[in-house]
Amino acid sequence: MYKSIAAELVAEALNKSTEETTKMIERPKQLQHGDYAFPCFALAKEKRQSPQYIASELAESLSNPAFSAIEAMGGYVNFTLHKEHAGSHVLQTIQQQQAAYGSSTVGQKELVTIDLSSPNIAKPFSMGHLRSTVIGSSIGLLLEKQGYQVVRINHVGDWGTQFGKLICAYEKWGDEAKVRRNTIPELLKLYIRFHEEAAQNEQLDQEGRDWFRKLEQGDAYAKKLWRWFRDVSMEEFGRVYELMGVTFDSDAGEAFYNDKMDRVVKELEQKGLLSLSEGAQVVELNTYNLPPSLIKKKDGATLYATRDLAAAIYRKETYNFSRSLYVVGHEQNLHFQQLKIVLMKMGYDWADGITHIPFGMVLQDGKKMSTRKGKLVLLDKVLEQAIQLADDNISKKNPNLIHKEEVARQVGVGAVLFHDLKQERIHDIDFSLEDMLRVEGETGPYVQYTHARACTLLAKSEMNLTSPEIDKDTAAEAWPILSQLLQFPEAVTYAAANYDPSRIAKYVIDLAQAFNSYYGKVRILEEDEKLAARIGIVTAVKTVLAEGLRLLGIGAPKQM
Template identity: 80%
Template sequence: MYKQIAAELLAKSLNKSAEEIEEQMERPKQLQHGDYAFPCFALAKEKRQAPQIIAAELANDLSHDVFSGITARGGYVNFKLDKQIAGSRVLRSIHQQRERYGSAAVGQGQVVAIDLSSPNIAKPFSMGHLRSTVIGNSISLLLEKQGYEVVRINHVGDWGTQFGKLMCAYEKWGEEAKVRSNTIPELLKLYIRFHEEAANDEQLEQEGREWFRKLEQGDAYANKLWRWFRDASMEEFERVYQLMGVRFDSDAGEAFYNDKMERVIEELEQKKLLSWSEGAQVVRLDEQELPPSLIKKKDGATLYATRDLAAAIYRKETYGFSESLYVVGHEQSLHFRQLKLVLKKMGYEWADGISHLSFGMVLQDGKKMSTRKGKLVLLDKVLKQAIQLAAANIAKKNPELADKEEVARQVGVGAVLFHDLKHERIRDIEFSLEDMLRVEGETGPYVQYTHARACTLLTKAGDIRCDSEVAAAIAADAWPILSLLMQFPEAVADAIANHDPSRIAKYVIDLAQAFNSYYGKVRILDEDDDLGARLAIVKAVAIVLAEGLRLLGIAAPKQM
């Protein structure tokens, strides 16, 4: 709000648009220099003056009652907010709006379809699928905060040659009783064994392909095995999703589109977009200097591209999305570029609303985790270890805590989720259980503990009324907190614009650190004239920390 006021003042003086000015505005690195800064360097050539002179002239001309000072410093125009006015206004807004603070209606009436998580059936839920799940879930929550209707889609990998290989392995080495009692781990062992044996036996690969061909042709036994593997996998996945608090509106996987691909192929033929290449059918993308999109293989089998074209068209017709987001690793970037271009060639202008939100990998010893080689870390085990550690900390530090098991779950799961989400979406993450489970520093438990501390202070204060009119006597100590509270709506908008939840994770860390610094300097519950104002700050921090954690898909316990 105040940044917009500063931008409008500058825009009027410079005869430019406020939106253009606001994009150029920055926050000074030192809070004492001001709350907003406008760099004048780009104006130097246009005005044929030194940036320092332009800044000085602008600062001299501008004024507004919400700013206690507008000054020039080294080619910047710095805007310093009136602490009393701005501080009391932000506290009033947070107290009145509570969890709605930072919300907007920009997405009202618009639907966003988001493809996230998408694990492969008959394989354990590994750390490799954590990123898509938690990033996609957080982006969904952020979009909903701006008024969008979000359709969460779990496009599970439940079709393909790998299932023929698994069926082949089960028939050769599987024991039904073992697999039924411990389905996913036993299937994983069979899958790994298949690839170990196939390295020395070329015939095995052919047998795997034969089994998948049976499945495609509707063989009753192959279909029975596939259904068993899928149902057991979905049950296992749902248990993990519930633990993390993640939900979906659709779990229509790859197999769902089996009867929807022929329409796509016929449409491509009618529009004369298919070409032959080495016996396969493709859509050429030469004009974009990209390799062709492979639609049908020599043997008539369809591919990911065919399936994803059918899925995109189905989702548009079913949900009427304005945007369709795919939270999938960066190694699939070419595939999604091709998907979008083929849809455009088919005449679907809505393909402009498709975005691939790529992300970095979870690495182990600098290498990608591999199910095929058995090199993976199971998410279920990591979550359980995190919960056990949280429970041990509670037993040691607060054994009388009510709902100990639930709080341990919230803190343990929060630690794992926050460790992922605090990293920028596009960066790779090195898996480290030790770092993930730390409860100090830039971690989820640290933010949760700060929220619980604020809630405890409010409980101890009892019926004492919060006063959102910030007294001048405490403004200096509290200003770093108040300044950050004002930035929450910007942080939300920034996270959505960049589809990057790490912006929210960094924000709640900064707010938690500012509050703990304040807590260390000020006796908050001292009964003096400023007690109501201090409690107003504590209450606002508790509200915003809880909402920031919620947008990351993390719970905010009131006691720890």
């Protein structure tokens, strides 16, 4: 709201669009420099004047009752809010809107599909799949808060040559009784052994390809094994998703599109887009300075690209999305460039709405985790350790806590999810169980504890809050908190527009730190004429912290 007022003032004075000036307005790094700042450096060349002179002239020409001061500082025009008015306004807004604070209708109920998580069946759910799952889930929550309809799709990896290799390994070395007792770990051992043996025996790879061809051709025995592997895997994945509180609208994996690929290949042929390259069928993309998109191998087997083309068309026809998002690691950048261009060449203008949201890898000892080499950290084990650690801490510090098991789950899982989501999405992350399970500092448990502290204060106060009004002194004392509360809608808008949950993670840390600093200096529950104002501040902090955590897919316990 107030940023818009400042932007409109500057736009009118400079005869520019409000949209342009809104993008230029910044938040000063230090509160004493005001609440908003307009930099004048970009105007210096245009006006052939120094930024300092432009800022001085501009500041003198601006005024609005929302601001107690508009003044030049260096090459900036700084806007300082009337703290008691702005503070009272934000507290009243949060009280009226509750969890809806920060929501908008910018999405206008347009439908967005999100392809996220997508683990491979017959393999354990490793830390490598955590990022796609939690980033995609949070992006979905952010877009819903912006007024979009969201369809979450778990495009599980349940097809491809690796299943021929697994069937081959099971046939050679598998023990049905052992596999049935401990399915996923035993299948993983077989998969690893296949690759170890194949390094010494090239014939094995061909046998794996042969088994996959049988599977594609509908061989009954191969399909029976494949269904068994898939069913057990989906059950195991479901247990991990339930722990994390992640849900999907569809788990149509790669195999779902087997009967939809012929149509794609025929359409590519009819439109003259297919050509032969060393016996394989490809779509040439040399005019885009890209390698060709491989549609069918020399032996007629379909590929990842074929299935993704079929999936994109199916999703458009089924959901009529305005945007289709793929939360997939950055190593797949080329694949999604090719996918989008091939669809455009097929005449599908809606392909412009396809967006790849890349992210960095989870590394172990600086290297990529690898299923085939057995270098994996299992997500369910990490979650279980985190929950156990949370349970141990609760037992020591608050042994009589009601619903201890549920709180331990929220705190343990929250620690793992927050550790990932606070990172810049595109950066690689070095796996450190110690860092992930830490409860102090910039962590999920720290934010959760702050929320629980606010809940405890409100329970002790037993005050029925009306319309919170704050005076000048209270506003000044609590301004670091009030300033943060004012920024929440802006943080949500930025995070949703940039597909960046880390913006919300950093926001809730900043708000929690501001509140804990206030808590350490002020006797919040002291019976005086300002008690209602202080309770209004605590209530607002509790509401916004809970909503910020929810947008990250993390629970907000009322007690810890």
